[in-house]
Amino acid sequence: IKNIFKNVDCVFHLAAQSRIQPSIINPEETFKINCEGTLNVLRASKESKVKKFVYSSTSSYYGLNKVPFQENMKRDCLNPYSYTKSFGEDLSKMFYQLYGLNIFILRYFNVYGERQPTRGQYAPVVGIFQKQYKNKEKMTVVGDGQQRRDYTHVSDVVRANMMICDSSLIGCELFNVGTGKSYSVLEIAKMIGGEYEFIPPRPGEAKETLADISKIEKMLGWHPVINIQDWIKEHR
DSSP states (O other): OTTTTTTOSEEEEOOSOOOHHHHHHOHHHHHIIIIIHHHHHHHHHHHTTOSEEEEEEEGGGGTTOOSSBOTTSOOOOOSHHHHHHHHHHHHHHHHHHHHOOOEEEEEEOSEEOTTOOOOSTTSOHHHHHHHHHHTTOOEEEETTSOOEEOOEEHHHHHHHHHHHHHSOOOSEEEEEESOSOOEEHHHHHHHHOSOEEEEOOOTTOOSBOOBOOHHHHHHHOOOOOOOHHHHHHHTO
8 A cells, every 4th residue: 555645745535434324234334444444544645655634524423412512522423333433533543643644534514515415215314305306205304303403515525625735734633514503304304395204213313413613713714605595595
């Protein structure tokens, strides 16, 4: 793996098995992809002497913590997916401590946007609702639909990554990437419009996510640009 990232200044580790429910169904595959995969990319980054390593983590790190979620809160992993992403954070920090690799961990909050997954019963809620609406199907609301989520547009996530890469920051830092606003699943269904039905609740999921984004705003000057209500209106 030596020099696989030769002459690369910044490595973005984005790949992962990224769904909660599939990780519960097949935890072995989740551990193999997310834990071994992260170690391989970290090793390659160290050997290639990259300047910055940006690790994509998740708001599911916080579990049932009280909102808004702050970066210094204790982990509360409710499922194999959140545990493996938390492991990746620890492994990344270890590479900073042992080898001096500059590490930046970004905890994403419910990313949505163009080209989002829409296939399968465990696709992210915005994408699957839009697909069901366009197909004239009832939108499937899990549980009572009162679960609240902080929805972040993919372009805002990309911009956070690029600002990290272009910044003068070094060391090991952790940032929430969200909007600081939350909406219930039922509210999202009503924004899209059309009929909906309720399906049984799922295990291992938090009741609410909400990001405290004051750190990334202060240190990077980053702030979210796209509001999900406006985006849904434009993409119905």
